[in-house]
Amino acid sequence: NAGVTQTPKFRVLKTGQSMTLLCAQDMNHEYMYWYRQDPGMGLRLIHYSVGEGTTAKGEVPDGYNVSRLKKQNFLLGLESAAPSQTSVYFCASRDSGGATDTQYFGPGTRLTVL
Amino acid sequence: GESVGLHLPTLSVQEGDNSIINCAYSNSASDYFIWYKQESGKGPQFIIDIRSNMDKRQGQRVTVLLNKTVKHLSLQIAATQPGDSAVYFCAEIPMNTGFQKLVFGTGTRLLVSP
Numbered sequence: 161n162a163g164v165t166q167t168p169k170f171r172v173l174k175t176g177q178s179m180t181l182l183c184a185q186d187m188n189h190e191y192m193y194w195y196r197q198d199p200g201m202g203l204r205l206i207h208y209s210v211g212e213g214t215t216a217k218g219e220v221p222d223g224y225n226v227s228r229l230k231k232q233n234f235l236l237g238l239e240s241a242a243p244s245q246t247s248v249y250f251c252a253s254r255d256s257g258g259a260t261d262t263q264y265f266g267p268g269t270r271l272t273v274l
Numbered sequence: 275g276e277s278v279g280l281h282l283p284t285l286s287v288q289e290g291d292n293s294i295i296n297c298a299y300s301n302s303a304s305d306y307f308i309w310y311k312q313e314s315g316k317g318p319q320f321i322i323d324i325r326s327n328m329d330k331r332q333g334q335r336v337t338v339l340l341n342k343t344v345k346h347l348s349l350q351i352a353a354t355q356p357g358d359s360a361v362y363f364c365a366e367i368p369m370n371t372g373f374q375k376l377v378f379g380t381g382t383r384l385l386v387s388p
Contacts, residue, residue, distance in 0.1 A: 164317075191365035193376075201378075201380055202363060202365075202378030202380045202381060203318070203363070203378045204377050204378075205375060205376070209377075218375070240328075248317070250317050252317075260319045262323060263307060263308075263320075263376060264311075264319050264320065265318045265319070267315075267316055267317050268316070268317050
């Protein structure tokens with residue numbers, strides 16, 4: 161049971177390039193989330209999903225797109241990267257029917273946009 | 275609006291001391307609170323949670339206290355160890371967010387000296 165995994169761990173992009181971050185969870189969780197974490201700030205929600213085939217905007221969605229084609233995977237896409245998107249990205253998942261509302265986080269992807 | 279904040283950005287303690295990390299929240303509609311620990315280069319890790327119908331909950335060496343009157347949350351760590359050094363975040367879940375949106379504070383760094 162690997163929990164929540166993220167790939168890649170590190171990435172450097174040039175302004176205008178595109179990329180996709182992959183999040184996978186093996187806990188059969190319904191809910192999945194993408195956050196970004198910037199220095200001196202807490203985690204901010206980008207997009208989330210309440211189930212396979214559904215996505216919705218969070219607090220800071222601009223410049224990102226997501227897809228949840230399979231229950232276990234949640235993809236975060238940057239179509240045209242900007243330096244302002246330099247950050248650490250965390251994926252999380254949560255069981256909709258569990259005894260706890262806790263979100264479980266992956267190890268993060270550190271993205272630098274030059 | 276919603277906000278979760280911390281009084282102290284950095285807390286330095288000696289090994290064996292008890293640590294207290296504080297958090298203030300502003301949304302009186304929040305009904306669930308979580309403390310996360312984040313070590314350098316890793317994702318947030320669940321420590322302990324508490325629901326609004328409780329004022330105290332204990333775990334292994336950790337205790338969370340909730341004072342709804344003054345909208346204050348604290349995390350107490352007994353016999354602090356060097357391995358406890360990390361950034362600690364409090365997070366709240368407002369009752370009116372159907373997808374269980376977590377609102378994070380900015381974090382407090384705990385430094386434990388041997």
